[in-house]
Amino acid sequence: MVVIQGWPPGAGGFVGLLGRTGVRAACVLHSSPAQHGAEGGEAIVVDEILALLDERALAAVGMAKSGVQQAYAALGYAIAYVPNRVPVLPEFDRIDLSPGLNVGVFAEPLWRKNVTTQLMAVAEIEGARAHVMRRPAVAYLDGLEIREHGEMAWDRFIALQSSVDLNLYVTLSECHPSTPQESYLAGVPCLVSRVSSVFRDDPVLWELTSVDEADNPSSIASGARRLLEAKEEAVERARVWMNEADRRGADSWVRFVYDAVVP
Numbered sequence: 001m002v003v004i005q006g007w008p009p010g011a012g013g014f015v016g017l018l019g020r021t022g023v024r025a026a027c028v029l030h031s032s033p034a035q036h037g038a039e040g041g042e043a044i045v046v047d048e049i050l051a052l053l054d055e056r057a058l059a060a061v062g063m064a065k066s067g068v069q070q071a072y073a074a075l076g077y078a079i080a081y082v083p084n085r086v087p088v089l090p091e092f093d094r095i096d097l098s099p100g101l102n103v104g105v106f107a108e109p110l111w112r113k114n115v116t117t118q119l120m121a122v123a124e125i126e127g128a129r130a131h132v133m134r135r136p137a138v139a140y141l142d143g144l145e146i147r148e149h150g151e152m153a154w155d156r157f158i159a160l161q162s163s164v165d166l167n168l169y170v171t172l173s174e175c176h177p178s179t180p181q182e183s184y185l186a187g188v189p190c191l192v193s194r195v196s197s198v199f200r201d202d203p204v205l206w207e208l209t210s211v212d213e214a215d216n217p218s219s220i221a222s223g224a225r226r227l228l229e230a231k232e233e234a235v236e237r238a239r240v241w242m243n244e245a246d247r248r249g250a251d252s253w254v255r256f257v258y259d260a261v262v263p
Contacts, residue, residue, distance in 0.1 A: 001022050001023065001025075001026070001142070001258065001261050002018055002023060002024075002025050002026075002255065003025075003026045003027070003028060003159050003256075003257065004025065004027045004028070005027075006026050006029070006030055007027065007029070007045045007048070010095075011027075012048055012052065012106055012205070014220060015058060017059065019057055020156075024059045024060050024260060024261060025057070025058055026061065026062070026256070026257070026260040027049055027058055027060075027061050027062070027260075028061075028062040028063070028082050028256075029045075029046065029049065029061065029062070029063050029064065029173050030064045030084075030176075030184075031045075031046070031064050031175065032068070032173045032174065032175055033071075034110065034112065034172070034173040035173060037225070039111075040188070043148055043162075046115050049061055049246070050077055053077065053078075053106060055137070055221050056130075058102070058148050059260040059261070060078075060080060060256060060259055060260035061077075061078075061079050061080070062079065062080040062081065062082030062256050063079050063081060063082065063175070064082060064083055064084050064175040064176040065174075065175035065176060065196065066081055066083065066196070066197040067197075068120075069081045069226070070120070077164070079170050080255070080259065081251075081252060081253050081257045082252050082253060082256045083176045083248070083249045083250065083252055084175075084176040084178055085183055085246055085249045085250065085253070086185075086242045086243075086245060086246040086249070087104040087178050087182050087185065087187050089153075089158055089182060089186060090154070090158060090219065091154040092155060092158050092159035092162060093159060094159065094161070094162055094163045094184075095159055095160055095163040096163075097131075097163055097164065098129070099160065100127050100128070100129060101125065101127050101128040101129070101165050101166070102128075102129060102131060102163070102164040102165050102166075103122050103129070103130050103131065103165065103167070103168060103224070104130075104131045104160070104161055104164040104166070104167040104168065104183075104188075104200075105118045105119055105130055105131070105132050105167075105168045106132065106133050106157070106160075106161060106167070106175065106179070107130070107133070107169060107171060107179070108133065108134070108257060109132075109133075109134055109135075109136045109158060109236040111172070111206070112161065112171050112172045112173040113171050113172070114170055114193075114214060114215070115132065115139050116136045116141070116188070116244055117137055117170070117214070117215055117216075117220065118168045118170050118184070118217075119132070119138075119141055119144060119146065120134070120141070120150060120217035120222060121168065121170075121217040121218070121219075121220035121224060122144060122168070122210060122221075123141075123143065123144045123217075123222040124218060124223065125219060126131060126219055126220035127144040129144075129146070129147065129161070129216060130144060130146045130147070131146075131149060131164055132146050132147070132148055132149065133145055133148070133149060133150065133151060133244060134148060134151075135148045144146060158179065158182060159188070161179070161182060161183060161186070162183070162186035162187070162188055163226070164188060165225065166188065166189055166190070166191070166228060166231075167179070167180070167183045167188055167190040167191070168190070168191050168192075168220065168223060168224065169183075169190055169191065169192050170191055170193045170211055170220050170223075171192075171193055171195065171214070172193070172195065172215070173195055174195045174196040174198075175196060176196055176198060177192070177196055180192050180198060180199075180240075181198065181242055183232075183241060184235055184238035184239060184242065185203075185239070187235055189209070189227050189228065189231040189235060190209070191209060191210070191211065191220065191227050192209055192210050192211075192223050193210060193211060193212075193214040193222050194206075194210045194211070194212050194214075198245075199238065199241055201241075202240075202241050204237065204238055205234065205237040205241055208226070208227055208233065208234045208237070209234055209238070210223070211260055220234060231232050
């Protein structure tokens with residue numbers, strides 16, 4: 001039994017090879033319908049996977065995004081909900097950044113990651129500077145101090161992400177993001193948008209850590225100030241939430257694998 005996370009190049013041929021050798025295969029997808037409708041390559045991948053499920057070449061398909069399994073069922077596809085497990089952080093040493101309020105906006109500058117809007121929000125927070133992986137090509141952001149760090153190995157990224165005072169991950173489309181959870185595990189508050197189930201079933205934590213108007217810099221800035229004022233409570237609640245969420249995630253994984261193994 002092999003479970004493919006995502007759908008790397010050649011995955012379809014690999015599934016065929018597994019079938020010819022008597023090994024069952026399943027797949028867990030980490031994309032949302034928003035991506036399927038906006039990015040042609042994503043839609044092609046999902047269509048290929050669902051065709052293989054119809055042909056029983058794939059024993060099961062899971063989605064990391066909550067709620068969409070009901071919609072797929074309405075369209076005639078049996079999809080499982082398989083949320084991501086809570087990350088396990090590597091050992092790291094915090095990086096000594098400059099004095100002042102350091103804010104991480106470390107998402108890839110794609111349309112759905114909303115980086116420019118979040119950088120505009122940082123500009124509204126008095127005394128704040130931004131840290132990014134890659135700076136968007138937007139000239140009007142020149143008035144904001146932005147430090148670009150580039151791509152880096154995960155353990156180095158965790159060290160950097162854990163050294164700021166606040167992380168922003170107010171994105172436009174998510175499945176079950178790990179970045180906010182990494183941040184809270186390291187004791188750093190992280191503001192998110194209301195596009196995934198992360199933190200949702202703790203109403204107090206949900207209110208503290210998320211904003212609903214993700215395309216409005218002022219809304220993000222207000223949410224960031226509120227979160228900074230309550231960061232100790234947010235970190236404590238987030239860690240409690242993650243403990244329970246990881247238990248549920250483990251149970252979902254066992255059910256998914258069992259259903260895929262037993263026809």
